[in-house]
Amino acid sequence: MRTSEVLFAAAALVTSVTSHATFQQLWVDGVDKGNVCARLPASNSPVTAVNTNDIRCNANPGKASQKCSVPAGSTVTVEMHQQNGDRDCSKEGIGGNHFGPVIVYLSKVSDASTDTGSGKWFKIFETGYNAATKVWGNEGLNRGCGKQQLKIPSSIAPGDYLLRAETIALHAAGQAGGAQFYMTCYVSL
Template structure:
């Protein structure tokens, strides 16, 4: 099979926000590797193409015998299609921008993600936004997933920035991460008001000799260590059908007062294939969290002897990652390279390079600005202190943390 359909997706046209989760589908359990070079139908050799609004990638492991079937089956869940070019019988995977090389079948774009409207966090746990963030509503596409396979979700601060030299979630935004599933009739229309069950969490662990929670191990620190990636197994015993997958990071740097916990959430529309029949116990959003829950209203800037993870326990078919543990699988092997010449530039974002003075006030290094909800001051902080237009630097957990708001 020298050529076949290659799925090339563009995004929704909305900016990739602070929690720009990009789903990666792996673990189909089939041998072999696949290489994808996407080209125009009339262009040879392959010319890599990407629309300006494309936001990322998803990886699906599979053998050549599945490659054609997988691409064809995805036609109902794609934005655009081009062709698949397979110039070698066994290859490495060359991916289009913004990625460079992966060892798996690659599908590009956030085609099944309900991208949030802005990079503002959700702070009111009684709001309907706690389900899938403030977004433009369902998208018309779904990602196909096998029960028992592993998905890798990826998070980064800025639109188009997937560099491992930058923290995935910066500004001392320490806290846990979690992933939920909700069984729905149609993932492309569901509003997320149904029941949810947790399939993954990476929360907190005490670090020997730490003086405060800031020094301990956290799920968001693991995201930074693994270049924004975390592996999540889809339970093997759940029923087939449509689900919403909800990825959540909870930043606790300002959680010492009510409403200070910051939830960064993105939902994905997926279709699970499997033969299971399990029906896990569920919770509802809103309702699963209380504003005064000790895992949401907590001072992490003092010494901690324990941490109470918000929400239900992880479902028995799910997984729990020990905070501070090493990266594994795609978390360490899926590499992102620089985009080729000709890639459409992403929307410019405010930057916050090192420089300027500490503290919670204005000023800071020349030529740098801090995006809204990012750190601009605090004890030991040495970065930029000038907030982007429309926000000011405020003490939210003095003297430890100040942010633009």
């Protein structure tokens, strides 16, 4: 391989990796909780194997430092950026034409600090493709500094929950293992 080909391949790899992202911060009723209740994954790489436990809360997620109080009926905002700790709004939340839906799930658990996410999940929010505007859900993340706002259903029973924020990049989904899942679980009560 010639030097120019190696440099081109390396540049392409850097571009694709920097286009990856993780959900990091959580806002509850307009209050920025930062990432204290996020189980941050070890990297911003996607999960592509849907038949593994990584699909629950991402591969090798860290521990949250605390639980965040998220009352039924509250408004939450999940925030995504390309690198952990980088909240620079001049950069896309998830870049590189990684178009797809944004989905948020809850799972009622006995202890959100330690639960593995193996229980039942139920969807509380989704924004997909809008045919009228030709805009994907995660394009809204990019336009809004990586943020997606949603309402926690007022009918949710009190207790501990895992809240999973997820976007699915579909640019390579035409092949087996091509869909790229980017998710983070937040621990809440």
